[in-house]
Amino acid sequence: MRTSLFTDHYELTMLQAALASGAAHRPSVFEAFSRRLPEGRRYGVVGGTGRLLEGLADFHFGDDELKFLSDNRVVNAETLKYLEDFTFTGTITGYAEGELYFPNSPLLMVESSFAEACVIETYLLSVMNHDSAIASAASRMIASAANRPCIEMGSRRTHEESAVAAARAAIIAGFDSTSNLEAGARYGLKTVGTSAHSFTLLHDTERAAFEAQVASLGRDTILLVDTYDVETGVRTAVEVAGPQLGGVRLDSGDLVQQAGWVRTLLDDLGNWNTKITVTSDLDEYAIAALASAPVDSYGVGTALVTGSGHPTASMVYKLVSRQDDAGQWIPVAKAAANKASVGGRKYAVRELNERGRAVAEVVSTTEYTTGGPERDLMVPLVINGEIDRSFIGAQGVAKAAARHRGSIQEMPGEARKLQRGEPVIPTIMVRS
């Protein structure tokens, strides 16, 4: 599957006009960044980098794509000729996937001809905006869940391909597993699931359904006990599966109160090792409210795949520097009122205190060091068209999840606060 038409029409008409004027070949630097976090959020999480690099490898215009562009007169013959040979040969450095970010963090710096950077704009932003929104929401849920495992199960609430990307982003942010089989197949993620209400309703009685499930999936399966009466459901589940029953799932009602008495009931019946999974429109706040309830794992759906109120990361991609005809680098920026940006290629380090805790995000327009403990945030992702393959596929997911754990541990404890507030560390712009 080629990714080249996941592109706005204007990228190619701009390309056409720039090829005609000759400016298309000017060496350029584009920056992807976000002017702000969603209101009240303490940090964002970079998601999508690995997917972007995977897709970049398939970003070519084949016969079908060229025929579409030609038949529909999207661009002229000179431009089609250019696209025929298109492959991204530039350099991309930026925040590793899983890294935390803050307002104006220079997430990706794309260095290439204007033409190459322009053509990949839409695709780059689609991938990063979606996946970062999901990773950011997922990370807050993990913080709320403390050490209890979270299961991603939101596929049905979002586009089928977004669902795969959302599962991947959730795992990077610390989720234990996903319900999404395609995500399992594509990225080697752990998939889980047992049954739904329809399975109980299909059988003549709840007992018959539980017997069928236990017979086929084993005593350590998880039985859904709220199709009819929860207490009867729990008692029947224990009668059918015995003390080895793996778990019960609660999907409705007042989960805090219900988890309490279901735990007591299970213990009274001798099912000390039977776990309780709760689902039903959980978000980070509902998870936090369940902290004191005897719950063993959380299944999270809608709120996860819709970014818990913020389904896009509002990342933009701006030309910040380009050469003139004399080969001089010219920093550039739009002047218009509410969308001003800072020109010039950017660098970024995370300043740490002597105990290794993050203190500030320091963004600069020349290479810069705080002189004290710090961590360079800009890592090479693509060098002269050569993609660092350690960021892609299953390996990339594991690497990103490790990066996320490390970056979270480095943050002050307030990062995990759910209450609305300022970014947990300030972004400091150092201008040369």
Add this chain to the structure above:
Amino acid sequence: MRTSLFTDHYELTMLQAALASGAAHRPSVFEAFSRRLPEGRRYGVVGGTGRLLEGLADFHFGDDELKFLSDNRVVNAETLKYLEDFTFTGTITGYAEGELYFPNSPLLMVESSFAEACVIETYLLSVMNHDSAIASAASRMIASAANRPCIEMGSRRTHEESAVAAARAAIIAGFDSTSNLEAGARYGLKTVGTSAHSFTLLHDTERAAFEAQVASLGRDTILLVDTYDVETGVRTAVEVAGPQLGGVRLDSGDLVQQAGWVRTLLDDLGNWNTKITVTSDLDEYAIAALASAPVDSYGVGTALVTGSGHPTASMVYKLVSRQDDAGQWIPVAKAAANKASVGGRKYAVRELNERGRAVAEVVSTTEYTTGGPERDLMVPLVINGEIDRSFIGAQGVAKAAARHRGSIQEMPGEARKLQRGEPVIPTIMVRS
């Protein structure tokens, strides 16, 4: 591309247990519906039906999918055997794509064995929930825009594949065109676009950029005039392109006020036919606020692709009826507190008054007529596995757009109100 793994793990474990118990083959009816509209919305719009039918044709388990399920022990050998031959052979009737819907409208009725209906659940909901959310938001924007064309340009703010589906849903709801080239290629949609700020910044001066664009794209192109000073931008645009200048685009600032004086300036310069396009985080409310401004078209991005605050349609899919071993149909429904549903296969008609205006959504558990003017809402989409191909591809999009226009015209005028309120017509449940 096969669609079969866009499926939650539990669909297949349920299938395994039901194959073992024998219940998998019970004739069943599943219903897709939504318990509520997003708060304050007057109606919803069905989106995704055509995409669902396209994907259903590719819903098979090939060697790769079976190997994944086998290697990861998702299901046992008997289940793999069943899936090897899987093809949906059931019947789906429901609301045509583009149709309006209300709380508890029976959007899709899926009649097949439990096994078949179960296996397609996740995919069906993913497609319908995403596309309906976008179509519903888009329809409100079109109502706000009155007769001014709206252009979909939100690709960069959502997953690259969601972007294609969003463009398609926007066109169904009445958008004029999209920026998304893949959507153009896949569904024959009209794509548009000219240039971004980066194009202006790439050139040594705004004038040089405008000259390059006009030279390549023609005098009837749209020039983006707010990179530096808007007034200078407009004057330069007119100097470069002359009276045939197609349009100017405003992407920042106070658009209401700006559109006013830019129109005056264009007229003063003799550019009476040069149009004004506005963009910049528009939603249905911002569009309504621009009604009195001399704007010719609206470009809509983020708000469209994120469903304007409601990125998913909260559609669910429930087993409502199934046969017992004696071949009797048994209506079934979950009893649990906040998620109760009504059992039984559903029918629906839209009751009209004598002037052809919609009065009520009448949902019944047996075929029912109001006795007066009415329109049957349940149309056959798949009959015994045979997909009605008039709903898919470019043809399907045109058909859905026509259905949407017809259904909107049938509604009372209050349907177009932006203020929060009740659904514009009530849903009446008739039980036999």
